[in-house]
Amino acid sequence: MASLQRKKGFQELKSVSEALELVMRVCGSKNLGSERVPSKESCGRVLENDVVSKIDVPPYDRAAVDGFAVRSCETFSASPSNPAFFKLKGTIEAGSHVGEIGEGECYEVYTGAPIPKGADAVVMLEDCEVEGGLVKVKRAAPKFANISLKGEDIRAGEVVIRRGELLRPWHIGVLASIGEGSVMVRRKPRVAVFSTGEELTEVDGARAASGKTIDSTRPMVVGALREIGCEVLDRGIVPDDFDRISAELIELSKRADLIVTIGGTSMGGKDLLPEILKTKFSLIFHGLAVKPGKPTGFGVVEGVPVMMLPGYPVSALVGFESLAVPVLYAWTGRKPPKREKVRAFMTRSVASTPGVRHFLRVTLVRREGRLFADPIAITGSGLLSSITKADGLVIIKEDLEGLEEGSEVEVELLRGDSN
Amino acid sequence: MASLQRKKGFQELKSVSEALELVMRVCGSKNLGSERVPSKESCGRVLENDVVSKIDVPPYDRAAVDGFAVRSCETFSASPSNPAFFKLKGTIEAGSHVGEIGEGECYEVYTGAPIPKGADAVVMLEDCEVEGGLVKVKRAAPKFANISLKGEDIRAGEVVIRRGELLRPWHIGVLASIGEGSVMVRRKPRVAVFSTGEELTEVDGARAASGKTIDSTRPMVVGALREIGCEVLDRGIVPDDFDRISAELIELSKRADLIVTIGGTSMGGKDLLPEILKTKFSLIFHGLAVKPGKPTGFGVVEGVPVMMLPGYPVSALVGFESLAVPVLYAWTGRKPPKREKVRAFMTRSVASTPGVRHFLRVTLVRREGRLFADPIAITGSGLLSSITKADGLVIIKEDLEGLEEGSEVEVELLRGDSN
Numbered sequence A, B: 001m002a003s004l005q006r007k008k009g010f011q012e013l014k015s016v017s018e019a020l021e022l023v024m025r026v027c028g029s030k031n032l033g034s035e036r037v038p039s040k041e042s043c044g045r046v047l048e049n050d051v052v053s054k055i056d057v058p059p060y061d062r063a064a065v066d067g068f069a070v071r072s073c074e075t076f077s078a079s080p081s082n083p084a085f086f087k088l089k090g091t092i093e094a095g096s097h098v099g100e101i102g103e104g105e106c107y108e109v110y111t112g113a114p115i116p117k118g119a120d121a122v123v124m125l126e127d128c129e130v131e132g133g134l135v136k137v138k139r140a141a142p143k144f145a146n147i148s149l150k151g152e153d154i155r156a157g158e159v160v161i162r163r164g165e166l167l168r169p170w171h172i173g174v175l176a177s178i179g180e181g182s183v184m185v186r187r188k189p190r191v192a193v194f195s196t197g198e199e200l201t202e203v204d205g206a207r208a209a210s211g212k213t214i215d216s217t218r219p220m221v222v223g224a225l226r227e228i229g230c231e232v233l234d235r236g237i238v239p240d241d242f243d244r245i246s247a248e249l250i251e252l253s254k255r256a257d258l259i260v261t262i263g264g265t266s267m268g269g270k271d272l273l274p275e276i277l278k279t280k281f282s283l284i285f286h287g288l289a290v291k292p293g294k295p296t297g298f299g300v301v302e303g304v305p306v307m308m309l310p311g312y313p314v315s316a317l318v319g320f321e322s323l324a325v326p327v328l329y330a331w332t333g334r335k336p337p338k339r340e341k342v343r344a345f346m347t348r349s350v351a352s353t354p355g356v357r358h359f360l361r362v363t364l365v366r367r368e369g370r371l372f373a374d375p376i377a378i379t380g381s382g383l384l385s386s387i388t389k390a391d392g393l394v395i396i397k398e399d400l401e402g403l404e405e406g407s408e409v410e411v412e413l414l415r416g417d418s419n
Helices: A002-006 A016-027 A169-177 A217-228 A242-253 A273-280 A313-332 B002-006 B016-027 B169-177 B217-228 B242-253 B273-280 B313-332
Strands: A034-038 A067-070 A084-092 A105-109 A121-124 A128-131 A134-137 A159-161 A182-186 A190-196 A231-238 A258-262 A282-286 A297-301 A304-309 A341-346 A357-367 A370-375 A392-396 A408-413 B034-038 B067-070 B084-092 B105-109 B121-124 B128-131 B134-137 B159-161 B182-186 B190-196 B231-238 B258-262 B282-286 B297-301 B304-309 B341-346 B357-367 B370-375 B392-396 B408-413
Touching: A016 A282, A016 A297, A016 A304, A016 A313, A067 A084, A067 A134, A105 A134, A159 A169, A169 B217, A169 B313, A190 A217, A190 A242, A217 A231, A217 A258, A217 A313, A217 B169, A231 A242, A242 A258, A242 A273, A242 A297, A242 A304, A258 A313, A273 A282, A273 A297, A273 A304, A304 A313, A313 A357, A313 B169, A341 A357, A370 A392, B016 B282, B016 B297, B016 B304, B016 B313, B067 B084, B067 B134, B105 B134, B159 B169, B190 B217, B190 B242, B217 B231, B217 B258, B217 B313, B231 B242, B242 B258, B242 B273, B242 B297, B242 B304, B258 B313, B273 B282, B273 B297, B273 B304, B304 B313, B313 B357, B341 B357, B370 B392
Parallel strands: A084 A105, A190 A231, A190 A258, A258 A304, A341 A370, B084 B105, B190 B231, B190 B258, B258 B304, B341 B370
Antiparallel strands: A034 A182, A067 A105, A067 A121, A084 A134, A128 A134, A282 A297, A297 A304, A341 A408, A357 A370, A357 A392, A392 A408, B034 B182, B067 B105, B067 B121, B084 B134, B128 B134, B282 B297, B297 B304, B341 B408, B357 B370, B357 B392, B392 B408
16 A cells, blocks of 8 residues: 555565564574472462472371261161261371271261271261260261372372463462472563653653653553563663664663563654664564554564564554564463453444554444444544543454444453453 | 251351352442552552543644654645755754744654644655755645644543553553553452461471371462452461460451451361351351352451351362452452353263252363363362362352253363463
């Protein structure tokens, strides 16, 4: 289309799938390695090695209920009308001594207590009555009834959690039960982030009145990285200077798994990032066939991938979701969360450029029982309010020339998980 | 059913829906209140007050692209074959001075730069050529072309994020762009947790050889609470003593929004929790119609709700998911995440007790293109390995008497979000 050809420097826009393939070729094989963390703090992390139990769980035969430990063969004919009688030798609590019974004898046992020698079943409390020193058992107990046998839950030598598993609360429980106080998990991705632009100021710095623009894209990207579970090295605003940006990139390549730059990716005189990558390092592509988000680029500095995001927040978000999110989830060993989707009808037609993936922000309106997607009118480029006002996203694929009024579309919900 | 009536103390089991209604009657109206957090750290929190912008964004008319600021009326007939010529007065960068143009004049402007007085459009760089001190404009620019107008994104006084919204990365961006360094969000629930049981030992304490059982349920529950975003007060193991447990409950009622106790809820001699609640405080119910998880209870100590979970890990998990999870998400203002579901066919019949909700752990097997749910054989009560080995859960509803071999069921996936 004319508008693309006109834009100098973007002779060739990469489609999202081509771009992602190039990005994954660089990033996909990277192994972040592992780190040891306390088991208690491992929830949400991905296991790096199989966990093999060193012990049996339970470590000994123990009572699964409160009741009386007996020889099962002595209860075979027991019933309420024909109870079996046992001499009560005493009480065994969990964590106390192990007793022993002979013929006609029983021990009272609490849940978790070691089964006395000679016993092979526990009769539940409610099936017994105690009269003086005698216990009246009114129900037959089969062999091993109400006993948790040694190694029944987990056997020593058994793999209890496999490498690659996302650890959830019950895994924390299992790790505790086999006495593993720490565990090897995949290391978190370390991502360095900086913005470029003389016009920018920090949110808590001098205000916009001075003619500066508050850097809102960087806090957003940092938030998105933390949501994914990255360790973020936030390097602030780096001046629009070829040498200073180059030095920063080299420095960060020693400390990060991925460098994300924000701004300085268009074709203006101060848009240095692609130029620096091209002349000093390796520029893999510059220009992504998405709208907004076109000035997204990708390169490599000293072996470390560099994701170049546009300065406009929505453009940056589209570049980030299209390329950085798949890489980071691949590295962490997790799947990206899926947005909930609904189907709706377009309230009006929207044009799109063939070959370019469009990210349309829409509000949802229910009218006469039907759900409608109403595109938010965008006057400027990549205004952030278009996302905070939106209920969802409609993605117009590359093979379309737009969407007709009344056509049915899929809407990815942006506020699915709040009440 | 016979097995329920036999169990002393559980004369009346509450169904999950009855129990949840009782729990929500106590917990539902509680207001956790709010706290102020730095905007940068507010991702994942729920906004407590509407955020109103104090400023216009952009704060002044500014260039949306790199190009030349002109009077739009002077470009009306411009085309490649009939360009309009402008005298170049200089360059305005973002964050620099505001210039002024007269008839036939232009300024070079960078993205974000303030529009000079007199100008009302920016012609993109690629539609211009510079020759000496003259700029050749080859394309007509309508009024306000490529200008982000003052207040176009956000107007001063406008509500930019509404109370109750779950804050996501783009909200962090918006908060930055309006200069809000901090924000009021709903306070995190404070949950105190302790286990009871003489038989228990900490994972890093004396080992099972001593006849003690490692307390694996508490680390699991603590992990689950942290996943939900609670502040956890982990109080360890409290001895099986009426007065010490009572004192602990009173102490924690001063410090927590919810108290979760683990163990001591069955009918044994050492199972003190329901007894303490009943005699000293308020026991609302004891006994939940779920399997596993029956000895779950609920009460109130000094106005603070107390969730009593069984000591067995899977039982505790079922009680926790059935009753604590809905309360905690209601308090945080978020919706509980939904597990992914698949449909599968039962490999064998499973009996269930009518009136009781059963949580069946299954593995999934694909055979001849069909997906089968294979129930895990449970020999003991509530073994944790039955969850770590499971691919999913089949919930057998209260109105069923079991599931037939070959019947189609819905399986909630337990490892949906790992690769």
